[in-house]
Amino acid sequence: MKPFTYERATTPAEAAAAVVRQPGSRFIAGGTNLLDLMKLEIETPAHLIDVNGLKLDTIEPTPDGGLRIGALVSNTNLAADQGVRRDYGVLSRAIVAGASGQLRNKATTAGNLLQRTRCPYFYDTNQACNKRRPGSGCAAIGGYSRQLAIIGTSDACIATYPGDMAVAMRLLDATVETVQPNGAARTIPIADFHKLWGKTPHIETALTNGELITAVTLPRPLGGTHVYHKVRDRASYAYALVSVAAVIQRDGTGRVAIGGIAPKPWRVEAADHAMPQGAKAVASRLLAGAKPTHDNAFKVPLVERTLAAVLAETRAA
Amino acid sequence: MTCSSELELSRRGLLAAGAATAAMTQVSVADAQGVSPSKPPPAMHVSFTVNGKRRELTLDTRTTLLDALREHLQLTGSKKGCDHGQCGACTVIVDGTRINSCLTLAVMHEGAKITTIEGLGTPERLHPMQAAFIKHDGYQCGYCTPGQICSAVAVLGEIAAGIPSHVTASLTGKPGVTNDEIRERMSGNICRCGAYSNILEAMTEVAGTRA
Ligand SMILES: Cc1cc2nc3c(=O)[nH]c(=O)nc-3n(C[C@H](O)[C@H](O)[C@H](O)COP(=O)(O)OP(=O)(O)OC[C@H]3O[C@@H](n4cnc5c(N)ncnc54)[C@H](O)[C@@H]3O)c2cc1C
Ligand code: SF4
Numbered sequence: 001m002k003p004f005t006y007e008r009a010t011t012p013a014e015a016a017a018a019v020v021r022q023p024g025s026r027f028i029a030g031g032t033n034l035l036d037l038m039k040l041e042i043e044t045p046a047h048l049i050d051v052n053g054l055k056l057d058t059i060e061p062t063p064d065g066g067l068r069i070g071a072l073v074s075n076t077n078l079a080a081d082q083g084v085r086r087d088y089g090v091l092s093r094a095i096v097a098g099a100s101g102q103l104r105n106k107a108t109t110a111g112n113l114l115q116r117t118r119c120p121y122f123y124d125t126n127q128a129c130n131k132r133r134p135g136s137g138c139a140a141i142g143g144y145s146r147q148l149a150i151i152g153t154s155d156a157c158i159a160t161y162p163g164d165m166a167v168a169m170r171l172l173d174a175t176v177e178t179v180q181p182n183g184a185a186r187t188i189p190i191a192d193f194h195k196l197w198g199k200t201p202h203i204e205t206a207l208t209n210g211e212l213i214t215a216v217t218l219p220r221p222l223g224g225t226h227v228y229h230k231v232r233d234r235a236s237y238a239y240a241l242v243s244v245a246a247v248i249q250r251d252g253t254g255r256v257a258i259g260g261i262a263p264k265p266w267r268v269e270a271a272d273h274a275m276p277q278g279a280k281a282v283a284s285r286l287l288a289g290a291k292p293t294h295d296n297a298f299k300v301p302l303v304e305r306t307l308a309a310v311l312a313e314t315r316a317a
Numbered sequence: 318m319t320c321s322s323e324l325e326l327s328r329r330g331l332l333a334a335g336a337a338t339a340a341m342t343q344v345s346v347a348d349a350q351g352v353s354p355s356k357p358p359p360a361m362h363v364s365f366t367v368n369g370k371r372r373e374l375t376l377d378t379r380t381t382l383l384d385a386l387r388e389h390l391q392l393t394g395s396k397k398g399c400d401h402g403q404c405g406a407c408t409v410i411v412d413g414t415r416i417n418s419c420l421t422l423a424v425m426h427e428g429a430k431i432t433t434i435e436g437l438g439t440p441e442r443l444h445p446m447q448a449a450f451i452k453h454d455g456y457q458c459g460y461c462t463p464g465q466i467c468s469a470v471a472v473l474g475e476i477a478a479g480i481p482s483h484v485t486a487s488l489t490g491k492p493g494v495t496n497d498e499i500r501e502r503m504s505g506n507i508c509r510c511g512a513y514s515n516i517l518e519a520m521t522e523v524a525g526t527r528a
Contacts, residue, residue: 003358006378006424032420035381036401048378050425076414080480085488096483100505101475102468103402105414106421236483236504 001038008050012179012214015049019210020181022047027212029072030106032099033115040125042132056214059083065220068177071110071213075099075165078109088218089226090245094168094259097230100237110213113166113176113193114205117159118239119148130156131201138201141293147241150292150299152262157201158293161194161264162239168228170265171245171257175217181210187217194264204263224249225314230259231306242302248314252276256307258286261299279308365429367392368436376423383407385423386433394434394463398507405506408464408471409433415471417505434463437470446470449519457510465506469520472502476524494524 005022009015019025024046028034037043056070059081067083078084079095099107121127121139128137140148140158149160174190188206197203207213224247232238240260248254254275257267271285283304292300364373367390374389383400386392386409395418398406402420409418410432438444446469449455456462476492484501485492492498499520500513508516 001379004378005359006361006422008427028422028425030420031422031425032402032417035420035422039400048422052425076475076480080478085481089488092481092488093483096481096485100402100405101472101482101502102405102408102415102417102505103420106416236501 002041002044002046004046004048006048006050008053010053012054012056012212013183015051015054016179016181016183016210016212018047018049019212025049025210027051029108029111030074030103031111032103032106033111037116040123042123042125051212062217067218069109069216069218071108071215073109075104075107075109075112076101078165079104087221088168088172090171090228090247091165091168091218093226093228094164094230094243094245097228097240097243098164109165109216112163113169113213113216114207115163116204118162119159120144122159131159131197131204134200134202144295145293146295147239147260148293148296149262150296151266151287151290152196152264153291154196154198154201156199157197157263159201160260160262161204162260163265164228164230164240164243164259166190166194167243167245167257167259167265169216169218170267171247171255172218172222174219176213177215177217178207178211178213180208180212185214190216190265191267196263201263222247222255224254225317227310227314229306229310229313231302242299242306244303244306244310246307246310246314248275248311256282256286256310258303261303279304279311283307361424363424363427365426365431367431368433374423378422378424380423381419382409382411382421382423382426382431383418386418386431392433392435395467396460396463398461398464403507404461404464405468406461406464408467408506410467410471413474415468432467434466437466444470446519446523449523450516453515453519453522454512455516455519456508456512461506461508461510465503465508465516468503468506469516469523472499473520473524475502494521496521 026045026048028048028050034043057072058070059073060068062068075095079092085092119140122129122132127139130138138157148158170190176188176193179185193206227246230240230243232240243259246256255272257265259265268286271282274281274285359378360375361378362375383395383397386395395409396406398404400419402417407417407419408415411429438447446466450466476494479491481488482498482501484497499517
């Protein structure tokens with residue numbers, strides 16, 4: 001690990017300003033992704049700003065019937081919150097499908113949204129990787145790409161956004177609240193938060209330098225049946241090959257978002273409209289234009305089959 | 318003799334030259350990082366309570382909680398397995414919750430209350446979970462065991478607190494102490510010897526249920 005200096009921020013505005021004051025600064029929350037990458041010197045911040053003291057760790061109702069989740073709420077506390085379990089079950093389910101108990105106790109709402117890809121070549125500093133070292137090439141293209149993306153990719157990078165929680169947040173149309181270094185607040189719809197990176201795979205989100213996430217807001221509950229179905233290589237403690245987050249109403253309408261297949265949680269509104277027509281119709285709209293590799297072509301039928309399983313599950317319920 | 322002392326000399330020369338090259342490399346690396354070679358890496362003071370005892374340390378900011386416990390406080394019960402949060406051997410309990418001590422910095426724990434395997438029980442006064450692991454043979458080589466036991470104690474607390482898991486049937490109900498729940502919740506602790514079924518028995522006994 002490269003040496004770094006460390007400070008504890010006490011207010012959001014102070015934290016955001018500190019990043020700009022000290023070049024090479026990063027926020028640290030749970031540290032479960034950042035420190036992992038710092039040990040491998042994939043991330044090399046010169047200064048860390050600990051945001052754990054910002055008191056952004058509460059979950060509160062919003063005036064319009066939604067929920068405001070503080071950026072520092074732990075994954076465990078978010079999944080266990082009674083209101084989330086009752087009204088946003090898909091979010092609880094997605095969180096507890098990810099990582100391990102120990103990690104979820106540390107992982108935070110903001111840190112989870114910002115976790116970086118698990119592409120094996122991104123992690124191997126001996127390999128070419130446009131995301132880790134812009135312009136160096138992409139060892140995954142033509143390499144071992146079983147876990148990687150089938151849609152939304154580019155010639156520069158075929159990595160996935162690996163997380164589970166954000167797939168549920170995309171399904172629920174969450175909004176990310178931030179404060180910028182100049183103190184100005186803004187809100188970013190989750191649909192625009194994670195980017196399709198095109199030629200610049202090192203730019204993964206809509207955040208600007210020093211922009212601090214303060215909260216994630218959920219709109220009013222949707223009702224319906226909430227499902228998060230994660231398909232992975234082992235029954236627990238593994239990243240998704242494909243995951244399906246869905247909210248399905250009694251009349252068969254609903255919405256769906258997919259994890260493990262793209263650089264961002266994958267949702268296509270036109271596919272939602274096809275819900276009453278069944279899994280095949282939904283999957284074909286979701287995956288229109290997919291460009292799988294030889295290794296990960298299995299994900300195309302896997303999306304449809306996982307969707308079919310989810311629809312069958314909700315019909316039975 | 319002459320031969321060997323000559324060899325000795327030349328080896329020393331070589332070593333010295335090697336050290337000089339290493340030092341030079343270090344200078345250039347340090348320069349590249351903007352850290353002056355004469356300046357030691359940034360250090361900070363931190364104080365926390367470990368197993369009921371207040372501890373004060375001045376540490377390189379890079380020191381993980383695991384390294385602080387093992388290398389600075391000689392509490393070598395917590396183990397370094399993967400050092401990347403994947404194996405769970407470093408699991409300790411901080412302010413009542415279990416975490417991977419390898420993926421957190423010591424300086425982030427000012428004022429925290431930390432419990433390691435050494436604080437759960439002693440050879441003379443075992444924690445019930447330690448006794449149950451012995452009774453049920455919940456290990457073979459023992460390397461993962463301190464992390465397994467810290468996790469096991471915390472898992473029973475998490476179930477009692479009603480925290481849901483991936484296998485909890487109803488999100489609005491309370492999870493029970495079942496085999497499925499224990500297996501799922503313990504998945505962050507890997508055992509290379511495969512003592513899983515015995516760990517399950519030990520935990521089930523401590524929970525007071527035959528699931
Ligand atoms: C072995 C292992 C298995 C895992 N399995 C899964 C899995 O199956 N599914 C899954 O979804 N995840 C999984 N994870 C990832 C885990 O969910 C993330 O590491 C965690 O959510 C990151 O949160 P954190 O608070 O620790 O983030 P940190 O590591 O503290 O930060 C991550 C990034 O977010 C930035 N950041 C943090 N807070 C803020 C803020 N308020 N504003 C702006 N920037 C901020 C940091 O600067 C950093 O760049 C796994 C991790 C490990 C180690
Ligand atoms: S797929 Fe993306 S992250 Fe993986 S090696 Fe290529 S550029 Fe890097």
